[in-house]
Amino acid sequence: AQSVTQPDIHITVSEGASLELRCNYSYGATPYLFWYVQSPGQGLQLLLKYFSGDTLVQGIKGFEAEFKRSQSSFNLRKPSVHWSDAAEYFCAALITGGGNKLTFGTGTQLKVEL
Amino acid sequence: KAGVTQTPRYLIKTRGQQVTLSCSPISGHRSVSWYQQTPGQGLQFLFEYFSETQRNKGNFPGRFSGRQFSNSRSEMNVSTLELGDSALYLCASSPSLEETQYFGPGTRLLVL
Numbered sequence: 001a002q003s004v005t006q007p008d009i010h011i012t013v014s015e016g017a018s019l020e021l022r023c024n025y026s027y028g029a030t031p032y033l034f035w036y037v038q039s040p041g042q043g044l045q046l047l048l049k050y051f052s053g054d055t056l057v058q059g060i061k062g063f064e065a066e067f068k069r070s071q072s073s074f075n076l077r078k079p080s081v082h083w084s085d086a087a088e089y090f091c092a093a094l095i096t097g098g099g100n101k102l103t104f105g106t107g108t109q110l111k112v113e114l
Numbered sequence: 115k116a117g118v119t120q121t122p123r124y125l126i127k128t129r130g131q132q133v134t135l136s137c138s139p140i141s142g143h144r145s146v147s148w149y150q151q152t153p154g155q156g157l158q159f160l161f162e163y164f165s166e167t168q169r170n171k172g173n174f175p176g177r178f179s180g181r182q183f184s185n186s187r188s189e190m191n192v193s194t195l196e197l198g199d200s201a202l203y204l205c206a207s208s209p210s211l212e213e214t215q216y217f218g219p220g221t222r223l224l225v226l
Contacts, residue, residue, distance in 0.1 A: 032212065043118075043204055044217040090157065099170040099211050100147045104157040 002027050004093050006105035013081050014113045021076040021108050023091030031093040033074040034102070035065055039087045047089075050074060061085070086112045115141055118207050118218035126224045132193040135221045139186050139207030146188040147215060148180060151202040160203075163188055164211055192223075200225045 005024045013019055025031060032051050036044040048059025055067040065076045074091060091105040119138045127133050139146050147162040159172040163182035180190040186207075192199055202222050206215035 034214070036217070041222075043219040044206075046214060046216065049214055092157075094212060096212055100145055100162045100164075100206075100208060100213075100215060101159045101170050101172070102147070102149070102157075102206075102215060103159070106156050 002031075002093070002095060002103060004091055004103050004105040006089075006091055006108050008108045009106070010109045010111065012111040012113060015083050016080050019076075019078045019081045019085070019110070021089050021091075021110070023074045023076065023105060025072050025074065025091075025093050027072075027093065027095055029096065030069060031095045033065075033067065034092045034094070035059065035063070035074075035076050036090045036092060037087050038090065038107075044090065047076070081110075081112055083112045083114055086110055118205055118216055120203075120205050120218040120221050122221060123219065124222050124224075126226065127195050128226050129195055129197060131195050132191065133195060133223060134189055134191045135203055135205075135223075137188045137190075137205030137207075137218060139188070139205075140216060143207035143209050143216075144186055145208045145211055145213070145215075146182055146186065147206045147208075148188070148190050149204045149206065150174075151204060151220070152200075157204075160190065169211070195225045197225050199223065 003026045034049045035047040050067045088107045092102045121136045145164045148160040161171045166182045177193045182188045202220045204220045206217045208215045
């Protein structure tokens with residue numbers, strides 16, 4: 001079955017430390033891939049997306065993600081985390097030919113220690 | 115450009131009632147999708163509309179329905195509300211199909 005997996009439910013990092021959030025997908029073909037962030041009581045904000053081409057994509061707020069076909073992964077990274085990055089992060093996939101149906105991972109809750 | 119707007123932002127209903135939620139997409143966007151977010155089930159796709167036609171539907175009962183108008187605005191309706199329908203309902207718009215979706219702030223529905 002087509003699915004998106006985020007293995008880490010909660011992650012705690014210290015402010016200024018580096019961050020990597022994991023995302024794996026299970027699809028027959030390479031889907032379009034997205035990372036969204038959600039602050040409490042808010043909607044989802046797009047951080048970055050991968051459709052094709054360069055496997056390292058840059059997003060907003062200093063985030064980047066690397067697509068690795070061999071590992072079916074699309075991990076999100078940030079070199080230095082700020083306290084304002086505390087939020088929930090969702091990886092999502094959209095299969096081509098499937099309209100606009102996004103399949104989301106279960107999310108990773110990021111806590112930042114000052 | 116203004117973002118996706120959803121009204122109302124908060125709603126309290128009782129079991130058995132029905133509810134209608136509204137979504138106005140980003141100007142020029144022709145596709146609107148709806149998602150339900152709950153702590154137990156996470157983010158789940160409800161349905162999507164493009165040019166007033168429902169293109170895709172998620173695995174939800176027939177009590178959940180929607181429509182899209184000629185100006186791309188969309189509404190979703192839930193009839194005979196159940197306690198389990200309490201959730202954050204998110205609307206997303208995109209210029210067309212298989213493009214990046216931009217989300218609204220959501221409507222938080224509480225069913226008592």
